[in-house]
Structure formats: C-alpha cells, structure tokens
Amino acid sequence: MTHDIFELGDIQLQSRRCIRQAKLAYKTYGTLNAAKDNAIIYPTSFAATHEDAAWLIGPGRALDPERYFIVVPDMFGNGLSSSPSNTPMPGGGGRFPPVTIHDNVQQQQRLLTEKFGIETLRLAIGWSLGGAQAFEWAAAFPDRVERLFTFQSAARTSRHFHLFFDSVRAAIELDDDFHDGFYARQPLRGLRVAARIYAAWGFSQGFFRERLDETALGYASLEDFLVDLWEGWFLKRDANNLLAHIWTGQHADISANDRYKGDLDKALASIRADTIIMPSSSDLYFPPEDAADEARKIPGAEFRLLCSSWGHVAGEGMNEADTATIETAIRDLLAR
Structure with a gap:
C-alpha cells in the first residue's frame, strides 16, 4: 500500500x-x-x-x-x-x-x-x-x-445512528478477550458479532428481499455472504481502531466547535x-x-x-x- x-x-x-x-x-x-x-x-x-x-x-x-x-x-x-x-x-x-x-x-x-x-x-x-x-x-x-x-x-450524527454505533461498540467491548482495549489478541468473537450487526444495516431490506447478495454479488447463500464479505471486512481491522472511528462517528457534528457553538x-x-x-x-x-x-x-x-x-x-x-x-x-x- x-x-x-x-x-x-x-x-x-x-x-x-x-x-x-x-x-x-x-x-x-x-x-x-x-x-x-x-x-x-x-x-x-x-x-x-x-x-x-x-x-x-x-x-x-x-x-x-x-x-x-x-x-x-x-x-x-x-x-x-x-x-x-x-x-x-x-x-x-x-x-x-x-x-x-x-x-x-x-x-x-x-x-x-x-x-x-x-x-x-x-x-x-x-x-x-x-x-x-x-x-x-x-x-x-x-x-x-x-x-x-x-x-x-x-x-451531524443523528440519535438513531448514534444508537446503532453503540451496538457495534458493545459487541466488541463485551468480548472476554477485549480487556478494556489492552488485549493480547484481537477480540475475534466480538468482531464477528459486530460484522453481523453491520450486515443488516449496511444494505437495505430491499437488497435482501431481492436477494442481491446472490444475484448481484454472486454469493451462494446468506451465510456465505456474511462470513466472506462482512466477517472478512471486520476481521482485517484492529478493534481499537474501529472503536476510535465509532467514537468519531458518534460525535460527528460540524457545529461542535468554537465557531458555531453547537448551532x-x-x-x-x-x-x-x-x-x-x-x-x-x-x-x-x-x-x-x-x-x-x-x-x-x-x-x-x-x-x-x-x-x-x-x-x-x-x-x-x-x-x-x-x-x-x-x-x-x-x-x-x-x-x-
């Protein structure tokens, strides 16, 4: 890279x-x-x-x-x-x-x-x-x-999106291997749970209704799609890095500064x-x-x-x- x-x-x-x-x-x-x-x-x-x-x-x-x-x-x-x-x-x-x-x-x-x-x-x-x-x-x-x-x-991140990101954060942090971010190995179970949460939200209901995971992306089954695309995406990333971005995303607000003071x-x-x-x-x-x-x-x-x-x-x-x-x-x- x-x-x-x-x-x-x-x-x-x-x-x-x-x-x-x-x-x-x-x-x-x-x-x-x-x-x-x-x-x-x-x-x-x-x-x-x-x-x-x-x-x-x-x-x-x-x-x-x-x-x-x-x-x-x-x-x-x-x-x-x-x-x-x-x-x-x-x-x-x-x-x-x-x-x-x-x-x-x-x-x-x-x-x-x-x-x-x-x-x-x-x-x-x-x-x-x-x-x-x-x-x-x-x-x-x-x-x-x-x-x-x-x-x-x-x-500005909505309250609804903030709640979604909280579920992803919790999935990672509740893994027994997480140890408050000072882990000896990646919390793989938490990352896999986070991947499945993300999978249901990243695409729409219509995407799954139309079975685009199979017809457009070529996956043989929903489970194949979840493991290969979503778990594969999350497991390549460091858990603390993901949590850092979750915090940034939850607090994204272009008015949260001295210039606009929350307006x-x-x-x-x-x-x-x-x-x-x-x-x-x-x-x-x-x-x-x-x-x-x-x-x-x-x-x-x-x-x-x-x-x-x-x-x-x-x-x-x-x-x-x-x-x-x-x-x-x-x-x-x-x-x-």
Whole structure:
C-alpha cells in the first residue's frame, strides 16, 4: 500500500488530549496545476483507507487525475494515520484519545497549505463519515471550498445512528478477550458479532428481499455472504481502531466547535459552496428525510436522491447503476 506521511508534530485535540508526534497518511492522484486551483479533497470513511476510496478515481472517471489534483487524507484511527494500533504507549491502544471530525479537518488543512500551498478547493467530497468531513471543510472554511458533494452522509450524527454505533461498540467491548482495549489478541468473537450487526444495516431490506447478495454479488447463500464479505471486512481491522472511528462517528457534528457553538443551522447556513447532497433512498443510517432537511438549510444547495436498493453501500462502488448516478452528479457539479 503506497502512500505518503505528513509529520504533524504534537497536536492538541478538541478533547484537550494530545497525539504526540502525530502522523497524517495521505495519497494524491494527478498533478497540482500552476494556479493551484484544481485541488479536490476526498477524506476517507469509517474504517477505510485511501485504497477503499480509489474506486471513484481514474482517467475518464468523475474524479479524473488527468484534470484534477485529488488528495485523499486518511482519517486518524484508520491504522495508517495516527491510530490506537500504531501509537506507542502511553497514548496508544485503549488509551488513544478521542478525535473529532473537526480535529481531522484542521490537520488536513495543514497538509494542504503547508505541504502543497493550496488555499482554494475545487471540491470537497465524501461518502459516509468521509462526507461528514467534507461538510466540515465547507463549514470551517466557507471561503475556500468552491463545491461540496456529500453522498450517504450527514453534517451531524443523528440519535438513531448514534444508537446503532453503540451496538457495534458493545459487541466488541463485551468480548472476554477485549480487556478494556489492552488485549493480547484481537477480540475475534466480538468482531464477528459486530460484522453481523453491520450486515443488516449496511444494505437495505430491499437488497435482501431481492436477494442481491446472490444475484448481484454472486454469493451462494446468506451465510456465505456474511462470513466472506462482512466477517472478512471486520476481521482485517484492529478493534481499537474501529472503536476510535465509532467514537468519531458518534460525535460527528460540524457545529461542535468554537465557531458555531453547537448551532447546526448556523453552521449549515454558513456554507457558501455550490452543493449537491445525495442520499440513498434506502439508507438506514442516513435517511433521505435528514439529508433533505440539511439541504434546505444550505443556501442554494441541491438535493438529489439516489434511488437504490443497495442502502448505505450504494455509495461504495459495488454496482454500476448507482456508481453511474453518483458520477453524473459529481460531473454536473464540477462543470458548473
């Protein structure tokens, strides 16, 4: 996995804890032009790395590296940037500090300005928890983000989604091998339970009703789908890293900072970017009603619904029809 590291030094977080000798992993695609006005920021999502985001990038794709300079920063806690799994004691493992989306974006901003001299972004884009960071970019730096595209995401985590993430957290922490985050081996039983919770939520009822796990993804049975795709996805990840991202996701809120002091309406109204918000019609995490409410509060924002049976995972590049709809919206936004 090839990527670069931006050395941040000691950074203080909103929690008033520090990550010492913090590191921000990132991957770039394309070339920054002389005017430095073709940059796109594309933060990673829950438990993902820049490689997981790469499906949307390529020649002829909506995020075309032959036209744009695309920066994909890895979220803190994903195992590449500073995370529980790679931070030495006493600040690593179960003692890794809580990190907010605000913390992530502040350090991403340092990467763009200090490393590349980028002051203006052509586009901030993100899916799921990556979309929360894109929202944060547009609200934290309203004069610097020209366009905003979020898909299957939210500017503030809902109470309902907070509860879902709590069930995933509990599944991991209640494993006898977890030992308050100071485990000698990964809590595999807890990770398997977490995978099954996620499986029922990541896709929609319609996905399973239509048996798309079999007809579209080629699995021989539901159990094969659960073991291969979902358990396989979770078992490749460190439990403390997952918990770090769960905390970040539960507390995602673009108004939770000194600038907006918890006033979400004010934060949304401050966004000046040309905006498209695209929820999935069947997303159980981020329902269209919530996205429509956010779009109404962003001046001039367009609400564009993705009609899909693939639920939240409609935004992960797993089926051609949804991918085509997403890319059309991105192209439309970049063209205007």
